[in-house]
Amino acid sequence: KNHVCDHEAPISDEERVKLSPDIRDRMVKALEFKTISVEDGMEDIYSNEFVKFWHYIYEQYPRIFSSEDPDVQVDRIEFENGKETIVVIIEGTDRTLKPGLFISHADVVPAIRKEWTHDPFKPFVTEDFVQARGAYDCKSILMAQLEALHALLLNGEKPPRKTYFLFPHDEEVGGFGAQEAAKIFRERYNIQSDGFAFIIDEGMPPIRNGLPGVTKPLLTIGYTAKGYLTVELTVNYAKVGHASIPEKESSITILSDALSRINANPQPNQFGKSIEVEMMEGLVPYLPWTIKPVIANLWLFRPLVALAANFDKQMNAFFRTTSAITIFNAGYKSNVIPIQARAVVNHRIHPGQTISQVLEHLERVIDDDRVLITQEEGALEADKVTPRDSLYGRKIVHSLNRTIKDIIAIPGIFLAACDARWLQDFSDHIFRFYPFVMEKEDLPGIHGREEKLRWQSYEDGINFYLDFFRHMDENDLPPGHTEL
């Protein structure tokens, strides 16, 4: 089976929610709140923005947040400085079905004003897109889910199964909101291991022109996610003296050598150890004739395809554990040689490797006792893998095909991390993706500058959630539809 039915009849015009000026305005306004997560140890001046953000959201969606309906419940998990992780629970029409869980975080990463053409918290709006920090990651999902849910409830409908929405406040800095929610799901709501039918969180974006020759929007739904490991490298080299008579080595040169060795000796290629082979096979029908015969015959060309990791940064990220040097500091005065140098390396662990294997490789490559390697808190192994033939996966693809023109959706690996990792015990069926098509050039906007959400994509994404909310029952799709 390797067939994705990408020619579903689209939803009808009557079913489709149109992007009204009100829907646009709500999104634009949501982007004005500086719900910024800052790293530990930095001054957190944004707490009140979270309070104001949720106050605004409560006002905008009264059918959810101030409802008399006993089937609609809102729970607020309080954290320091008034920040809250929010849980919304909607009773479904069939109480015999396991509940489903949707996750979307409310926090965003910081943005440096001078790097942007417009203030990242004063949204720049055109006919085609809105540009602001969080426009894609992740207020797009949060707002689209609220729009879809509100429309559903206002229409007098309920989802087929009980549905939980989790809106954490700190995904970008560790996920304590999601970790606390996991405890509350167990203790307060009595949800046991495997208690959710499925979990849906942020993940890969559908990218138009994402691969050479693939012009249609291509989405690799995260059926697993890479692990996470940050290490600090420190050198304390006390042989220092006056800068006019330097030693041959210093903490800076020793650390620089170590970092160069990490760059020159990447972690081993893992092609074939997780679901990247299926991912490549899923792509076959859409590839141009120049590449198709190679990918269609992986039994023969596997070693050749694995080599792609050496030439293409995306393939590299899919096929191996990556190591990104994200922080480097040393020195404090131009004529003083510093004793200490420090760097931070962030690894995204391929499911074919473990944390200890990554550390062993790192030690072997650095091969210098003067470089102290310490593991930062928050490391996690790669996530478990969702079954390829999951009914919910097929239903997701079905709804994507019905609401987003030309989308190609195949199972793959999520290259980053999301809050679902803290809730893995609750479901074997976890899916990580965004339903908003982007152009390839938009990609660096996520965590970068000029982050964008395209309006047509936003409308499509709202309709995706609405369609999925209506159809997320246990009934199988008609034969021939959406076999992954």
Ligand SMILES: CCCCCCCC/C=C\CCCCCCCC(=O)N[C@@H](CCSC)C(=O)O
């Ligand atoms: C075959 C098609 C190729 C497409 C390649 C696209 C590559 C895009 C990969 C990732 C970008 C999207 C990421 C969006 C979600 C970001 C979530 C996130 O940033 N999470 C944080 C969590 C931090 S935990 C301390 C992270 O850093 O991973």
